[in-house]
Amino acid sequence: MQIREPDEGDFAGLAALILRIYDEIPFATTFSARPSTEELESIMRKKLDGMRGRTVADLIAIDNGQVIADCEIAKTTDAGGMIGIIVDKAHRGKGLGRRLVERCADKARLFKMLEVYAEVDDRNEGAARFFSRCGFREQEGEESLVLIRHL
Numbered sequence: 001m002q003i004r005e006p007d008e009g010d011f012a013g014l015a016a017l018i019l020r021i022y023d024e025i026p027f028a029t030t031f032s033a034r035p036s037t038e039e040l041e042s043i044m045r046k047k048l049d050g051m052r053g054r055t056v057a058d059l060i061a062i063d064n065g066q067v068i069a070d071c072e073i074a075k076t077t078d079a080g081g082m083i084g085i086i087v088d089k090a091h092r093g094k095g096l097g098r099r100l101v102e103r104c105a106d107k108a109r110l111f112k113m114l115e116v117y118a119e120v121d122d123r124n125e126g127a128a129r130f131f132s133r134c135g136f137r138e139q140e141g142e143e144s145l146v147l148i149r150h151l
């Protein structure tokens, strides 16, 4: 398995991964409806632009030529970023999510981010547990479940 930054050649693989996760657990994503190809392309262009501008830290995992995971930390405030992570069902529970969070956090630190937030849907208890195991702590006073980790 390889962990590296995505490039334009990964668009199709990343789009397919996002759609597999959407079809499995729609509320684990930020989409209110199944995203179109155009929407996915625009998200990926934004990701690559952010990586070039050092406002987005992103890593994907490749196994047998297939994109099986993606972790992004996108700068949302002066010193903070929002994390999004997806790991293909068949590859969960083996420490890949944690490895990606740690590697992405290292990059985010280089991009001058001091803390990272995770916004988790109430129904997504597994993700809340995952972030808590990765050192995130629940933030008080938020309407939705927001977890924070200092970098």
Ligand SMILES: CC(C)(COP(=O)(O)OP(=O)(O)OC[C@H]1O[C@@H](n2cnc3c(N)ncnc32)[C@H](O)[C@@H]1OP(=O)(O)O)[C@@H](O)C(=O)NCCC(=O)NCCS
Binding pocket: 021, 025, 028, 029, 084, 085, 086, 087, 088, 091, 092, 093, 094, 095, 096, 097, 098, 099, 118, 119, 120, 121, 124, 125, 126, 127, 129, 130, 131, 133, 134
């Ligand atoms: C959440 C997700 C990224 C976890 O990835 P993963 O590769 O399975 O996680 P890891 O194997 O690295 O697990 C790290 C730790 O979290 C725990 N954990 C992971 N998923 C868990 C779950 N569903 N329930 C309880 N604990 C969980 C593991 O037990 C492990 O704990 P440890 O400290 O005892 O070792 C993955 O389940 C996923 O992609 N889910 C769908 C998308 C999603 O919900 N993303 C988050 C959106 S906010």
